[in-house]
Amino acid sequence: MRRILAAATALLLLATTACTSDDKKADAGATKVTVGVVPIIDVAPIYLGKAKGFFASRGIDLTLVPEQGGSAIVKNVVAGKYPFGFSNVTSLMAAQIGGAHLKAVAAGVSSTGRPGRDFSAIVVHDGSPIRTAKDLAGKTIAVNTLKNLGDTTVRQSVRRAGGDPRNLRFEAMPFSDMPGALQGGRIDAAWVVEPQLSQALTQGGQIVASNFVDTADDLTVALYFTSEATIAKSPALVTGFTEAVKESLAYAAAHPDEVRDIVGTYTTINDTVRIAMILPSWPGEINRPSIERMAQLGRTDGILTKAPALDQLLP
Numbered sequence: 001m002r003r004i005l006a007a008a009t010a011l012l013l014l015a016t017t018a019c020t021s022d023d024k025k026a027d028a029g030a031t032k033v034t035v036g037v038v039p040i041i042d043v044a045p046i047y048l049g050k051a052k053g054f055f056a057s058r059g060i061d062l063t064l065v066p067e068q069g070g071s072a073i074v075k076n077v078v079a080g081k082y083p084f085g086f087s088n089v090t091s092l093m094a095a096q097i098g099g100a101h102l103k104a105v106a107a108g109v110s111s112t113g114r115p116g117r118d119f120s121a122i123v124v125h126d127g128s129p130i131r132t133a134k135d136l137a138g139k140t141i142a143v144n145t146l147k148n149l150g151d152t153t154v155r156q157s158v159r160r161a162g163g164d165p166r167n168l169r170f171e172a173m174p175f176s177d178m179p180g181a182l183q184g185g186r187i188d189a190a191w192v193v194e195p196q197l198s199q200a201l202t203q204g205g206q207i208v209a210s211n212f213v214d215t216a217d218d219l220t221v222a223l224y225f226t227s228e229a230t231i232a233k234s235p236a237l238v239t240g241f242t243e244a245v246k247e248s249l250a251y252a253a254a255h256p257d258e259v260r261d262i263v264g265t266y267t268t269i270n271d272t273v274r275i276a277m278i279l280p281s282w283p284g285e286i287n288r289p290s291i292e293r294m295a296q297l298g299r300t301d302g303i304l305t306k307a308p309a310l311d312q313l314l315p
Helices: 001-030 041-052 070-078 087-096 149-160 175-183 194-203 213-214 226-234 233-253 256-267 271-276 288-300
Strands: 031-037 059-066 084-088 102-110 120-123 141-143 169-172 189-193 206-209 220-227
Touching: 001 271, 031 041, 031 087, 031 189, 031 233, 041 059, 041 084, 041 220, 041 233, 041 256, 059 233, 070 084, 070 087, 070 102, 070 169, 070 175, 070 220, 070 226, 084 102, 087 102, 087 149, 087 220, 087 233, 102 233, 120 149, 120 175, 120 194, 120 213, 141 149, 141 175, 141 271, 149 169, 149 189, 149 213, 149 288, 175 194, 194 271, 206 220, 206 233, 213 271, 220 288, 226 233, 233 256, 256 271
Parallel strands: 031 059, 031 084, 141 169, 141 189
Antiparallel strands: 084 220, 102 220, 120 189, 120 206
8 A cells, every 4th residue: 555655656756747747848839939139228128027916927938139229120120030129119110111111019218308308418528619519510429329219309409509400410329339439539519318318428428409409399218019921920929929019118117216227238337327326108009290390300401311101110
């Protein structure tokens, strides 16, 4: 009898182990999803959402891949390298005009709408003779990518200050390189966002304009998006991803201290910068009029060749 009980116990343990193994396999069977992002404060919500399990709870094994700018991310989504991406609205509109079949699935990040207290600004080095955006004419200004969101919004700040937006020299560089380039005098000004904005300011930089605020009220700056091919092939995955992003945005908006902590996991910042950072807005809704304004300015500046089909691009 004891031998029978021992054998039964062993079989029970084996069955339990098998169930546990199967559970692990089920977890391992989650859909692997790669998302292209820019390593700036804008994408803190999706990093938080991953950490909080918002994507895992929907069967999504999320990998976030940093890129220099939205245009590179758009190209990788179009090419099928990433099923989803995070990109500024100018890159998305330009790609759609060029024939890419893309669809925004959720809001990404928005301006605070507060001059001098936005997460984006045009900054000059300490002691610069540049006092306002009007003084940027003829100067070299760093942007993360050329002929894109930075160009348009910086030009708009110059216009509003009464300057000539046609005579600006833009130089492409990663946001992370801009504070050092300002300090070293290699550029005259930089369009920079958090956390590099606060990094530049703690090194003596001065804000001359809040370019997003100058462009539109509560500007929707960027969106999470996918391709129409992915929507057709994996509609349930798109739905799950969209729900997880929206949950992440709401969580980030309600937990600013956790936002400050998570940014330090994917960018190199010190405690002074972490505390000083100006957080963006993460509304659940897309501000379409602000995107229409960006489209108009993009055509004025020659970045967009025609009006985008926003009904097709936006949710």
